[in-house]
Amino acid sequence: MAISPKEVESLSHLARIQLTGEELSRFAGQLGEILSYVEKLKQAQTEGVPPTPHVLPLSNVFREDRLQPSLPIEQALANAPEREGPYFKVPRVIDPTR
Amino acid sequence: MTLRQIQELYRQKKSSPSEVAEGLLARIGQWEPKVHAFSWFDPESVREQVKLLEKGGPAADRPLWGIPVLIKDNICVQGVPTTCASKILAGFRPPYDATVVERLKQAGAVLLGMANMDEFAFGSSCEHSCYGPTRNPWDLARVPGGSSGGSAAAVAAGMAPAALGSDTGGSIRQPASFCGVVGLKPTYGRISRYGLIAFASSLDQIGPITRTVEDAALLAQVMAGRDPRDSTSADVAVPDYAGALRQTAQGLRIGLPKEYMGEGVEPLVRKAVEESLALFKRLGATVKEVSLPHTEYAVPTYYIVATAEASSNLARFDGVRFGHRADGKTLLEMYTRSREEGFGPEAKRRITLGTFVLSSGYYDAYYNRALKVRTLIRRDFERAFEQVDLLVTPTAPTPPFKLGEKMEDPLTMYLSDILTISVNLAGVPALSMPCGFTESGLPFGMQLIAKPFGEETLFRAGGAYERETEWHKREPKL
Numbered sequence: 029m030a031i032s033p034k035e036v037e038s039l040s041h042l043a044r045i046q047l048t049g050e051e052l053s054r055f056a057g058q059l060g061e062i063l064s065y066v067e068k069l070k071q072a073q074t075e076g077v078p079p080t081p082h083v084l085p086l087s088n089v090f091r092e093d094r095l096q097p098s099l100p101i102e103q104a105l106a107n108a109p110e111r112e113g114p115y116f117k118v119p120r121v122i123d124p125t126r
Numbered sequence: 127m128t129l130r131q132i133q134e135l136y137r138q139k140k141s142s143p144s145e146v147a148e149g150l151l152a153r154i155g156q157w158e159p160k161v162h163a164f165s166w167f168d169p170e171s172v173r174e175q176v177k178l179l180e181k182g183g184p185a186a187d188r189p190l191w192g193i194p195v196l197i198k199d200n201i202c203v204q205g206v207p208t209t210c211a212s213k214i215l216a217g218f219r220p221p222y223d224a225t226v227v228e229r230l231k232q233a234g235a236v237l238l239g240m241a242n243m244d245e246f247a248f249g250s251s252c253e254h255s256c257y258g259p260t261r262n263p264w265d266l267a268r269v270p271g272g273s274s275g276g277s278a279a280a281v282a283a284g285m286a287p288a289a290l291g292s293d294t295g296g297s298i299r300q301p302a303s304f305c306g307v308v309g310l311k312p313t314y315g316r317i318s319r320y321g322l323i324a325f326a327s328s329l330d331q332i333g334p335i336t337r338t339v340e341d342a343a344l345l346a347q348v349m350a351g352r353d354p355r356d357s358t359s360a361d362v363a364v365p366d367y368a369g370a371l372r373q374t375a376q377g378l379r380i381g382l383p384k385e386y387m388g389e390g391v392e393p394l395v396r397k398a399v400e401e402s403l404a405l406f407k408r409l410g411a412t413v414k415e416v417s418l419p420h421t422e423y424a425v426p427t428y429y430i431v432a433t434a435e436a437s438s439n440l441a442r443f444d445g446v447r448f449g450h451r452a453d454g455k456t457l458l459e460m461y462t463r464s465r466e467e468g469f470g471p472e473a474k475r476r477i478t479l480g481t482f483v484l485s486s487g488y489y490d491a492y493y494n495r496a497l498k499v500r501t502l503i504r505r506d507f508e509r510a511f512e513q514v515d516l517l518v519t520p521t522a523p524t525p526p527f528k529l530g531e532k533m534e535d536p537l538t539m540y541l542s543d544i545l546t547i548s549v550n551l552a553g554v555p556a557l558s559m560p561c562g563f564t565e566s567g568l569p570f571g572m573q574l575i576a577k578p579f580g581e582e583t584l585f586r587a588g589g590a591y592e593r594e595t596e597w598h599k600r601e602p603k604l
Contacts, residue, residue: 036478043437043481044444044458045474046466058536059479065537066426066492072499079497080504082328082358083553083578084315089357103221109451116446123456 029063031056129193129287129341136184136192143176143192147236150194154285156604163260163270163280165199166207167239175236188234190348195230196286198277199240200247201332202321203227206237210323211255212245214468215449224321225353226290226332233348238286242276245470246440247297247325249273250542253533254472261529262304263602264568268526271301277335278305282569282602288345289335294325295428296522296546298333299558299573303521306560306569306600308588309335310342311546313578314553315360317346318353326435327358329428329550338598339559339588343367346581362579370582375590376410378583381514385421386545391523398562399520399572402591406518409590416513418506423499424548429540430483430496431551437480443468475536504552507577516583517575519545521558525568549575557584560597569597 033052036059040047047055101114110117127146135141151169158164176192184191197203200210202220204227209215223231230237244254252260252275260275262268263283270279274291278301281289291298293311302309310333317332324330334345350364382403387396403413445451445464452467454460469477483492510517522542532539549556554575561572576583592598 031482039478039481039485040474041462042485043477044441044461044465045469045477046462047474047478051471051474055475055478058475059482061537062429062479062540063482066430066496069423069426069430069492069495069499072420072423072495072502074495074498074502077498077501079494080500080551081497083504084358084360086358091354099221104447106221107218107448109445109449118446119454119457119460121457123458 029060029067031060031063127287128337129344130338132193132287143179143236144173146192147172147176147194150238150285157263157283157285160266160604161261161263161279161283161285162258163242163276163283163285165209165211165240165242165255165257165276172236172238179234179236185234189344190230191234192236193234194236194238194287196238196241196277196280196289197227198274198289198291199243200292200323201227201290202323203237203240206240208240208323210246211243211257212468212470212473213256213450214443214465218448220321222321225318225355226349227321229349241274241280241289244273244275245473246323246436247273247292247294248436248472248476250296250300250539251532252276252301253529254470256470259529262526264306265526268528268568269304271304271522271526273297274335275301278302278307278309281305281307281335281337284601287337288341290332291335292322292330292332293550294329294432295550296543298335299546299556299571300522300543302335302558303571304526304569306563306571306597307335307337308339308342308560308598309333309558310346310581310584311549311556312346312350312581313555315358316555316579316581317349318356318359320353320355324439326432327439328435329432339557339585339592340371342557343371343585360579365582367582367585370585371589373586374410375406375587378406378411378516378587379514380406380411380413381416381510381517382413383418383421383510383517383519384415385418386519390544391520392525394562394564395520395523395525395570398570399518402561402572403518405591405594406587409594414514416510416517418510418548420499420502420506421548424503424551425540425544427496427499427503427551428547429479430492431500433476433480434484434493435480437477437484440473440477472536500551503548507552507554511577515576516587519573519575521545521571521573525564525570545573554578555581555584557588559588559591562597563600
């Protein structure tokens with residue numbers, strides 16, 4: 029399956045990664061090659077076969093709803109690129125010029 | 127030295143943890159400039175840990191007292207740079223220990239440092255690292271395999287007697303094969319993943335890389351078992367692995383999956399596996415051919431499931447709470463630039479592919495179909511294990527390849543995992559151990575595969591083979 033640099037660009041937007049023009053065209057070629065390869069799966073007989081998202085026979089593992097110790101705020105913030113008081117700080121969310 | 131040998135020296139008071147540590151530091155001084163297996167290393171931290179341990183002395187509840195272990199750079203160690211060999215985690219020091227690290231520390235192990243890897247475990251050669259590639263101690267022009275390449279190379283070069291790796295599609299076993307050491311990918315759920323920086327959550331497992339099967343069992347014993355902090359860690363009793371090691375191969379039913387001995391596998395490797403099977407027969411095992419008919423779908427299934435899960439897992443690296451942050455006038459700009467600057471090419475490629483297979487319009491054709499084929503692959507193993515106790519295959523189709531050989535061709539790189547990937551999709555345990563060398567002295571391994579929670583069978587068979595062979599005793603020369 030072929031994939032165009034334009035499609036790679038829209039994927040990169042969904043994935044929140046800015047790619048350069050050179051990367052867009054290189055990835056388009058490489059992803060196209062990989063996708064052609066995975067086309068092979070169409071040959072497998074999957075009718076009536078349930079999906080396996082997970083190999084263990086587990087669902088909804090709960091613990092008792094009791095308060096437990098968690099990371100102290102200072103430790104949780106220790107790796108923050110930017111902080112203000114007990115919060116992570118980020119650039120403005122809405123661009124007022126748009 | 128093996129862990130058992132070190133323990134024996136301690137027991138007889140012929141050596142001490144500080145003597146062993148100094149020996150390793152000297153060895154690292156010689157080998158590390160050539161091999162480049164570490165992503166982080168601090169001799170003073172090693173000396174401090176050893177001093178504390180010696181003060182406390184050995185104890186029955188510290189089975190790894192004074193045993194140095196290297197940790198792969200994607201397993202969190204409190205206060206120690208843990209970066210997944212990625213620029214996006216530059217400077218990250220985890221505020222907590224992974225469960226496996228906590229258990230090693232409680233058992234008295236010494237943490238030797240952090241091991242180089244392919245960025246976020248995306249790779250099979252240890253070339254995709256922000257620290258530069260690790261080299262194979264048996265031939266410095268060749269790759270150590272990946273993604274746990276630093277772990278395997280350090281053990282092979284004698285810079286660490288043991289290391290931890292993680293295995294999503296072969297990342298412990300393939301480098302173990304390339305470096306002539308032992309690597310165990312446990313059953314999915316056998317060892318807690320808490321503190322393992324996630325690549326593909328339904329496939330990832332932590333496991334040991336050691337010189338012998340016996341040593342792998344020793345580390346697995348300490349690390350295995352339910353952990354309330356990992357909801358996918360299984361509540362299944364951990365058997366006595368040392369006991370399993372003492373058993374013989376007498377009566378063991380071995381299957382040879384015919385799909386794993388095809389034309390892609392180098393004749394030399396095929397021959398060595400056949401000779402190993404002949405040895406198992408002499409030890410009292412029976413060998414029959416079996417079939418895992420959906421093997422040809424394993425690589426495409428894997429590269430859909432694994433990249434889908436990776437694209438979701440790696441969304442957390444956004445420059446907000448930890449890691450690299452680029453300037454941006456808005457939040458969106460900060461995200462996209464931080465991720466552009468922080469991720470290497472292979473990470474970007476896989477995130478993009480994963481985003482594609484999960485995107486609406488393609489979800490059913492790719493992701494959902496892959497999950498169904500995964501069921502077929504899992505059933506292949508279930509059927510095989512109705513007939514046999516153990517499967518034996520080559521670990522990798524070839525001995526280690528050269529640096530740069532597959533870097534620009536992702537698909538060819540992916541195909542080097544063709545024999546290890548099904549195991550992760552099925553969630554079964556597998557062990558790679560050395561089974562031969564090429565004429566020029568390059569190692570390669572065979573893979574033993576058992577049914578879920580059948581690690582005992584791997585140790586039993588691997589131990590029996592190890593007692594009869596000398597491959598694990600060879601060492602590379604500088």
